[in-house]
Amino acid sequence: MICVDVSGVRLEQPDKVLFEDLDVTVTRGDRVAVVGVNGSGKTTLLRILTGALQPDRGQVRFGRGARITMLEQDPVLPPGTVAEYLGDGWEIAAVATSLGVQPLFDRQTDELSGGQAKRVALAKVLVDNAGTGDAENAHDMIVLDEPTNHLDLEAIEWLESRLVSMSAALVLVTHDRHALDRLTTQVGPSKVVELDHGRAFIHQAAAGSSAYSTYLDARAERVEREAQEESTRKILARKELAWLRRGAPARTSKPKARLRTATEIVSGGPRDLGVRANDLELGAGTTRLGSQVVELLDVGQRFETDGDPVTIFRGVDLVIEPGARLAVVGPNGSGKTTLLDIIAGRRAAALGTVKVGTTVVVGYADQHSSSLDPELTVRRTVAGPLREPDHEDKALLEKFWFDSTAQYAPVRMLSGGEKRRLQLVMVLARQPNLLILDEPTNDLDLDTLRSLEDYLDDWPGALVVASHDRSFLDRVADHVLAIEPGGSMRRVPGGVGGWLAERAAQAGRTGAPTSSSPTRTASTRGKPKASRSGPSPSTIGRRLRETEQSMVKAQKRVDDLQAELAAMTDHTALAERGTVLADAQQKLDSLEAEWLELAELAE
Known part of the structure; x- marks a missing residue:
């Protein structure tokens, strides 16, 4: 069943185009994630998909009889108590308990904080869909705008399992990458809609694979074709992909210089930033910290x-x-x-x-x-x-x-x-x-x-x-x-x-x-005291980070020297710079050896 079909949609603000020529179809059972920087139009697109907002151009068609509901980022609840809003029954009690809503049942909705109102509204969406999509009031498409905000870790895990089990189409915006990866890894269709500087890209995943990973890889290829100067984003996303693919057991500190061999991925955002991440001395002005914090x-x-x-x-x-x-x-x-x-x-x-x-x-x-x-x-x-x-x-x-x-x-x-x-x-x-x-x-x-x-x-x-x-x-x-x-x-x-x-x-x-x-x-010690057999874990951790920072600088020095050598033609100058490069490479190798020793101590 088709829930909504969007064709050639364009929406603009006075100072910029949010997106244009957007084509996407959502059918029952689909898992769709919308990603993009703040201000790119993610929430606006969700409202178009539910019919709450009309685009400036293009067509939005809804399936015959399609039932669609949306969890707003800042929901407004009707007057009355929470219990009156949610209703009663075992399903409501179970959902309310998992989301931490049950203690609020006797509260008036206008007395709730923003986070409490968000959890109550989320509970209502989930209750109406009863987990399997077979209930009388179940919806064909559920749209969630930042559903994990104001939830604790256990509630988020429960929510993910709940959403995976639903037969309705799911469209969501979330900053939770763990949830993005899990909810877009499905046997059925899953896709990521990427909004980037007025353009929209659809990334469809193969059956059983993650649409989020597909998006990261596809984004890498596109940006590699478009611009080499996106070095800042490539560095950040390269770290994330390498970390993601190593798996949970290996998600500890690793030498940042060694991540250069990971698959190059980037994520969209403002162009021509003019600042490289490694060139920015991020803590240079930080006040020196004494031995006691x-x-x-x-x-x-x-x-x-x-x-x-x-x-x-x-x-x-x-x-x-x-x-x-x-x-x-x-x-x-x-x-x-x-x-x-x-x-x-x-x-x-x-x-x-x-x-x-x-x-x-x-x-x-x-x-x-x-x-x-x-x-x-x-x-x-x-x-x-x-x-x-x-x-x-x-x-x-x-x-x-x-x-x-x-x-x-x-x-x-x-x-x-x-x-x-x-x-x-x-x-x-x-x-x-x-x-x-x-x-x-x-x-x-x-x-x-x-x-x-x-x-x-x-x-x-x-x-x-x-x-x-x-x-x-x-x-x-x-x-x-x-x-x-x-x-x-x-x-x-x-x-x-x-x-x-x-x-x-x-x-x-x-x-x-x-x-x-x-x-x-x-x-309850945040950092255990040093034992007699060696340095304390806090000392090791600090030395690890310092060594990693030195490795980044040493790797940059090696890269710069290699670029100089590639442009040289004078044999005497080549020999001189070659000696300097050899020394720089030796320093880098020494730092990497030191890092490995520290990593073993930390483990």
Whole structure:
């Protein structure tokens, strides 16, 4: 059954064409992902596919009797209680429990936060489709705009399984690359619609293969034909593809110079950025961090609800050392944001002691949108009121896909995702040495996520992050700390995947044994202290990153010398430069050998 057929569609804004000559057909059972940078028109296209918006040109035809529903990025719920909106029944109870909605049943819909309203609206879409598509109210096509926002890791895993089982067509926009890969790897048809600078490209996957991977490969071939100067995007996407193809067991730090042999892939975005990722000294202005960053001793937090004290977490011992890369995970409501606030000094701990080093400069990107002056330009917003924008502001903005034109645009012209991206740049521009990120991936496009990951690869400070994006956590975090039911906290072996497997086992969804609970003090150290037999893991991790950065510079030196030699004709000059090249290559080989030794120690 054809749900919707789009032919020759064009839509433009006053300052640009979002897309034109777009042709796509969605039939029942299809899996379609829409990708593109913030502001490229992804949400607009979803609204055209549902009939909520008419294009400037082209035809949109809907199948006879096709039933289509959409989860908006910021849904507006009808008045009444959540229970009245969702209805009752076992299916509703099951979905509401999995999405963390059941405690909201007695709340009025106009009292919900944006994240709560999003989860309630998602529950309604899923309930109406009853998992199999055979219910009386089931839809033929389900359109989801950022469905994983405001969900914890367990809920996202459950949602993926639920969507895979549905027989309806699925059209979605999401920044979650794990979800993109899984939901576009189907026995039936799957495709990726890519929006890139006013153009639209359709990437169809072969049966059983991932349309997301197909898109990455096809994009690489197209951009290779179009322009060699897309080096920034090729580097970022090359890292991602190499990381993806190595598989989960190998998704740990690897020498960045060795990723040059991976399949060249790129992702769309502004052209002629004028800045190469490796040429940008990303942390050059970061304040030097002393030996002490933050230490939590027997910290706990509690609040009063109706006069009764409620403990969120307790007994947390945590040492954040220079170079730390910590991910904090836990179900929604477990206290992740509260813990980050305590680490950042934004909230006092009810119990215990917090020690902060004298050299610490905190940069905090939280979940809430800080106020932005709509009339200020992007570059003026980043620089702040006390100084003029400089070349470092320009380079940082370009790193996060604000090209020269976008930097002079007023904030009011930005999309919601672009504003979120700007807020992230504002935090980084303050040059902190302790970076705290609370759900940083919400509303960011895939290009910005890759840029942020690349930035953090070379960033010299300490990092603490809470996120529901598994791919992001795998890339940026060395250690995973879990807030457990009951408020205890411990270090998790196996990273995010290990924690999810444990939670599934504890919930009885698999036959895997549950893990035992380790002692509090030993398990909650973000970075274990050095043993007598060798350097501490934090020292090894820091040396690994430093060696990787040196390898990148050494590889660039070798590449530059090889290019010089290729252009030379004078035999004397060739001999001289050849000697220099040999020395540079020897230095690179030495660094790679050092990296391998450190990697073995880390493992």
